[in-house]
Amino acid sequence: MTPGAARVKVSPGVFLWRGCLDRAAQDELIADVADRTKHAPFYRPRMPRSGKPFSVEETNFGSHGWFSDESGYRYERVHPVTKLPWPDIPISLVTLWHAVGNYAAAPECCLVNLYRNGARMGLHQDRDEAALEAPVVSISLGDSALFRIGGVSRRDRTVSVTLHSGDVIVFGGESRLAHHGIDRVMAGTSPLIAGGGRINLTLRRVTDPSKK
Numbered sequence: 001m002t003p004g005a006a007r008v009k010v011s012p013g014v015f016l017w018r019g020c021l022d023r024a025a026q027d028e029l030i031a032d033v034a035d036r037t038k039h040a041p042f043y044r045p046r047m048p049r050s051g052k053p054f055s056v057e058e059t060n061f062g063s064h065g066w067f068s069d070e071s072g073y074r075y076e077r078v079h080p081v082t083k084l085p086w087p088d089i090p091i092s093l094v095t096l097w098h099a100v101g102n103y104a105a106a107p108e109c110c111l112v113n114l115y116r117n118g119a120r121m122g123l124h125q126d127r128d129e130a131a132l133e134a135p136v137v138s139i140s141l142g143d144s145a146l147f148r149i150g151g152v153s154r155r156d157r158t159v160s161v162t163l164h165s166g167d168v169i170v171f172g173g174e175s176r177l178a179h180h181g182i183d184r185v186m187a188g189t190s191p192l193i194a195g196g197g198r199i200n201l202t203l204r205r206v207t208d209p210s211k212k
Contacts, residue, residue: 002166011159013175014149017100020168026141026192029092033112033141033199036061036087040079042114048072055119061110062089064206066128073128075109075206089203093139097203100170101135105209109202115145116197121182123154126204134205135172141165141201142193149180165190 005020021029042057045068060066064075065086078085089110097107113121126136140163149171150158160183163169171178185198193199 013173021166
């Protein structure tokens with residue numbers, strides 16, 4: 001975490017750390033992602049019921065991996081293609097989670113989204129976790145993107161903010177179930193990722209730590 005990174009309140013329960021990761025930390029994270037995706041390659045999830053492929057590619061790190069197909073949204077312990085357990089979450093991300101998330105238990109899932117060729121993410125809620133008191137911590141790498149977040153109801157007013165490489169956004173408390181998404185990725189705004197694009201790393205606690 002870059003010393004002196006400024007925390008900005010976006011809306012109640014939603015905070016943005018501008019420039020939280022400097023270029024060296026970003027390069028290290030990209031190398032960690034590249035190493036782990038050799039064993040857990042990106043794949044394209046499918047929408048429940050319709051089976052329509054997502055525009056983003058995904059993979060996961062951690063003991064639990066978020067997954068979607070015709071059967072619905074859920075967490076799985078193994079990669080859907082390789083059938084092997086997910087790689088571990090980089091220790092730098094676990095450290096970041098504790099630094100900005102203000103939550104004692106460790107994250108169990110790092111969902112990795114790769115945005116290329118006009119990919120976007122419609123408004124949705126992160127609600128498949130038992131530990132809804134834990135925050136969501138999201139790290140941006142590569143091309144800038146227009147992030148939009150609203151409230152618990154899809155009809156609530158939304159706020160938009162541009163996320164740049166190295167930015168970290170956290171939402172929890174009254175905004176833990178806020179609808180959010182990526183409206184647009186600004187192609188060519190960062191040289192960080194080979195071949196261009198944006199990688200988003202989303203840290204979540206899946207199980208309730210009080211029940212272990």
